Amino acid sequence: MTNLPKRHRITGIGKSIGGNIYIHKDYEHTLPVYSIVHLKKIMQLEYPGFVYNVVKLAKNGSTTFFLSLDFDTADEPTCGVYVRVTPQGTCKTGVSMNIWHHKWLFVDDSYAGFDVEKSKSRSLYWLQLKNVDKSRIGNQKYWKNLLVSRASELNDKND
Numbered sequence: 001m002t003n004l005p006k007r008h009r010i011t012g013i014g015k016s017i018g019g020n021i022y023i024h025k026d027y028e029h030t031l032p033v034y035s036i037v038h039l040k041k042i043m044q045l046e047y048p049g050f051v052y053n054v055v056k057l058a059k060n061g062s063t064t065f066f067l068s069l070d071f072d073t074a075d076e077p078t079c080g081v082y083v084r085v086t087p088q089g090t091c092k093t094g095v096s097m098n099i100w101h102h103k104w105l106f107v108d109d110s111y112a113g114f115d116v117e118k119s120k121s122r123s124l125y126w127l128q129l130k131n132v133d134k135s136r137i138g139n140q141k142y143w144k145n146l147l148v149s150r151a152s153e154l155n156d157k158n159d
Contacts, residue, residue, distance in 0.1 A: 004123055007105050015105035019059035024071075024106045024113075028055045039063040039085040046091045047083050054079075054106065061087040068100075072113040075122050076101055076143060098138040101126075 008014035011030040014023035052065035079096035104119035
């Protein structure tokens with residue numbers, strides 16, 4: 001049986017990737033550092049009106065605020081437009097077309113934006129695949145090709 005990944009060990013909500021924490025905006029108050037408040041104020045001064053729904057707290061102290069337009073609707077949402085703020089107060093904007101997996105980790109089980117249990121089932125579904133290059137699954141093209149090419153493997157396991 002495939003085990004689901006665990007939410008962040010300190011906050012109880014959020015996804016750990018490479019020592020960084022990704023969390024939905026609704027739960028940013030659970031992050032273990034207070035600097036996010038300061039960096040959020042800098043971001044809002046530099047980019048007034050910027051709306052975000054995902055926060056990345058990096059191990060280097062920077063905070064990135066993402067607007068993932070399909071976070072609640074896509075199985076693997078696109079990162080989207082972002083503003084990154086360093087601890088020194090420097091802002092950088094950009095767009096990432098990479099995708100996130102296990103979006104249910106970013107929220108708690110009572111989150112109403114999407115069906116959390118369905119998202120967990122999606123994780124269990126694709127985690128059954130063997131020999132997946134996990135360093136590449138954030139790339140949309142690789143991910144789509146992987147799912148299409150390995151669909152029969154997944155279907156056989158679920159029959």
